[in-house]
Amino acid sequence: MKKILILGAGTAGTMMANHLNKKIDKKEWSITVIDQYKNHYYQPGFLFIPFGIYSEKDVIKEKKKFIPKGVEFIQSAIEIIEADKNQVKLENNSVIKYDVLIIATGSKIVPQEIEGLLDDGWRKNIFDFYTIEGSTALRDKFKDWKGGKLVVHLAEMPIKCPVAPLEFLFLSDWFFTKKGIRKNVDITYVTPLGSAFTKPRAASVLGHMLDDKNIKIVPNFNISHVDSKNNKIVSLDDKEVEYDLLVTIPTNMGDEVIERSGLGDELNFVPTDKHTLQSKEYENIFVIGDATDIPASKAGSVAHFEGEILTDNILNFINNKPLEKKFDGHANCYIESGYNKAFLIDFNYDVEPVEGTFPLPVVGPFSLLKETRINHLGKMAFKHIYWNLLLKGIPIPGIPPHMTTKGKKLN
Structure with a gap:
């Protein structure tokens, strides 16, 4: 029997196991999934934990619960991918052969890449919110924090969920206003980008939001190191930003197994055809989600849209049919802005976020690039959709994997 081997049981890997299990x-063919961790995390929920909106129980479930029956799940660390031999070696030296490999090993923060970040201030007055440990520690810090200079710092792109730093800023403004201490909190956003966001149209709208909320922005800041003794971050051209509380989005990198296996770039992301999701080096290896180097957002919505297209391409591959160049970089993201409102953006490789309605013309019900309450309700409903539809490979009605121009004001 031939084997499809999936490395990683996060969002992308779990969806692929469910998609393929229905169609092979x-x-x-058999399917095996390998992942070293027991728990599956709803990572978009980490954003809400520091503000007391979500707790651990909202974002943690067992991975096995979402692996379909008939699919083998091996809980083990992976030592190396031996692509030339079509096999993977586990930490106990056992070897798993494959005919088709799907790499869904994701990405993670690597704070040690920034000099000084893990010194004495780590988890004392320096925090992240991209991990369960960081978000819960920051929640505990926020409970008693009386104010001061809050600096939210983005180290470099790419990162998981590119809108999350902006959401954190907006929620901070709302949170401290609600607590009655906003006047005591000076909020600054420090970014290597030239503006608030990577997409110019969205950056213009979101930049105005920062102004309206009295959030300062320090653009074009390429970090050199963190001086935790003096509570400041320093750029390569010697600019300094002081903080009392630093919330950082450190360098994001792919899994170390990609580096050990010689399959990645300098950030351990796998070179991938951006339309077919096939490895550029090995024809029987496919890559999905945050593990790829494609110029799309590292977000759950992207993995979802990729999953439908990659399933078809793997079926094409195993049936000796040509691959289809169908993935267009489609992404959509809710941007929580506080006060029970949110934005929604929908875009792809070629089309920037624009105004309009989503997913249907005229009726929406969601508005693009506008701050509305119904967008916020959509954001909060997404947790239920994630656990009950997305991970199980169930299509969301009315939302195709490719971006549609219906309802969008393109001119």
């Missing part, structure tokens, strides 16, 4: 010929 089980007399000829």
Whole structure:
């Protein structure tokens, strides 16, 4: 029997196991998923934990719960991918052979890449919110914090969920206003980008939001190191920004197994055809989600849209049919802005976020690039959709994997 091997049981890997399990010929093919961790995290929920909106129980479930019946799940660390031999070696030296490999090993923050970040201030007055440990520690810090200079710092791109730093800023403004201490909190956003966001149209709208909320922005800041003794971050051209509380989005990198296996770039992301999601080096290796180097957002919505297209391409591959160049970089993201409102953006490789309605013309019900309450309700409903539809590979009605121009004001 031939084997499809999936590395990683996060968002992308779990969706692929569910998609493929429904469509392969089980007399000829089997599916195995390997992941070293027991728990599955709803990572978009980490953003809400520091502000007391979500707790651990909202974002943590067992991975096994979402692996479909008939799919083998191996909980183990992966030592190396031996692509030339079509096999993977586990930490106990056992070897798993494959005919088709799907790399869904994700990405993670690597704070040690920034000099001084892990010194004495780490988890004392320096925090992240991209991990469960960081978000819960920051929640505990925020409970008793009386104010001062709050600096939110983005180290470099790419990162998981590019809008999350902006959401954190907006929620901070709302949170401290609600607590009655906003006047005591000076909020500054420090970014290597030239503006608030990577997409110019959205950056213009969101930049105005920062102004309206009295949030300062320090653009074009390329970090050199953190001086935790003197509570400041220093750029390569010697600019300094002082903080009392630093919330950092450190360098994001792919898994170390990609580096050990010689399959990645300098950030351990796998070179991938941006339309077919096939490895550029090995024809029987496919890559999905945050593990790729494609110029799309590292976000759950992207993995979802990729999953539908990659499933078709893997079926094409195993049936000796040409791959289809169908993935267009489609992403959509809710941007929580506080006060029970949010934005929504929808874009792809070629089309920037624009105004309009989503997913249907005229009726929406969601508004693009506008701050509305119904967008906020959509954001909060997404947790239920994630656990009950997305991970199980169930299509969301009315939302195709490719970006549609219906309802969008393109001119």
